[in-house]
Amino acid sequence: MRVVIAGGHGKIALLLEHLLAGRGDQAVGLVRNPAHVADVQKAGAEAVVCDLEAASADDVAVLLSGADAVVFAAGAGAGSGAPRKDSVDRGASVLMADAAGRAGVRRFVQISSMGAGQPPRPGTDEVWAAYIAAKTAAEDDLRARDLDWTILRPGGLTDAPATGRIRLAAPPVPRGTIPRADVAAVIAALIDDPGTRHQTLELTGGDSPVAAAVRSIS
Ligand SMILES: NC(=O)c1ccc[n+]([C@@H]2O[C@H](COP(=O)([O-])OP(=O)(O)OC[C@H]3O[C@@H](n4cnc5c(N)ncnc54)[C@H](OP(=O)(O)O)[C@@H]3O)[C@@H](O)[C@H]2O)c1
Numbered sequence: 001m002r003v004v005i006a007g008g009h010g011k012i013a014l015l016l017e018h019l020l021a022g023r024g025d026q027a028v029g030l031v032r033n034p035a036h037v038a039d040v041q042k043a044g045a046e047a048v049v050c051d052l053e054a055a056s057a058d059d060v061a062v063l064l065s066g067a068d069a070v071v072f073a074a075g076a077g078a079g080s081g082a083p084r085k086d087s088v089d090r091g092a093s094v095l096m097a098d099a100a101g102r103a104g105v106r107r108f109v110q111i112s113s114m115g116a117g118q119p120p121r122p123g124t125d126e127v128w129a130a131y132i133a134a135k136t137a138a139e140d141d142l143r144a145r146d147l148d149w150t151i152l153r154p155g156g157l158t159d160a161p162a163t164g165r166i167r168l169a170a171p172p173v174p175r176g177t178i179p180r181a182d183v184a185a186v187i188a189a190l191i192d193d194p195g196t197r198h199q200t201l202e203l204t205g206g207d208s209p210v211a212a213a214v215r216s217i218s
Helices: 011-022 034-042 057-064 082-103 126-143 180-191 210-217
Strands: 002-006 026-031 046-049 069-072 107-111 148-154 156-158 165-169 177-179 199-205
Touching (some): 002 082, 011 180, 026 034, 057 082, 069 082, 082 107, 082 126, 107 126, 107 180, 148 180, 156 180, 165 180, 165 210, 177 180, 180 199, 180 210
Parallel strands (some): 002 026, 148 199, 156 177, 177 199
Antiparallel strands (some): 165 199
């Protein structure tokens, strides 16, 4: 399976590339910084330089030619302001979905966030509100498309080692944290399971092994 990952040098993306390469899949990481190419290759993936705030949908569609699935793992990241929440967390997801449609790649897994899908609480910090608004708009855009999408909303991300044990269900799942390594394992399982299409799922640490949790909702 050929899987193109937007935001290919992200922390989850690198872990996912490593997992996909390990099971014999072909991962392609889209990165905006040429200095990140070597790290992506080291994770076992092909790296392609593509700035998702500058590329057109046609540019990206060419990169998706022959792919079986797209994973949206990009994000403006901590330290960025409201405009980049919109241009990356919303805009780059819309761009990838447009490109997937043009390239005929139906499977699309989007990393969103817990908190998306509802208005931010009153008094919320302006940048966090912009982040949640961007994630919500990206989800709404994807749900309206004729793609085999799955929206994954992880809780707070940590860099702890994988536990292999998760809680994965339709919202609302109680707030919690999840190691990025477990998120990567869940995405690898979701890509493989088309029965999870057209679902919005929340994810935290829990008791269920990853494969069993994904099977139970597919
Ligand atoms: N932090 C949390 O607790 C939390 C919780 C739930 C969900 N999430 C979401 O989970 C996702 C992945 O998280 P993560 O920790 O793996 O993210 P990350 O390490 O911050 O990775 C995001 C990647 O997106 C890339 N990116 C940014 N702008 C780009 C552009 N214009 N073109 C191409 N790539 C671009 C970044 O590249 P550069 O290095 O070049 O900037 C970076 O490699 C994000 O969408 C995040 O919002 C986070």
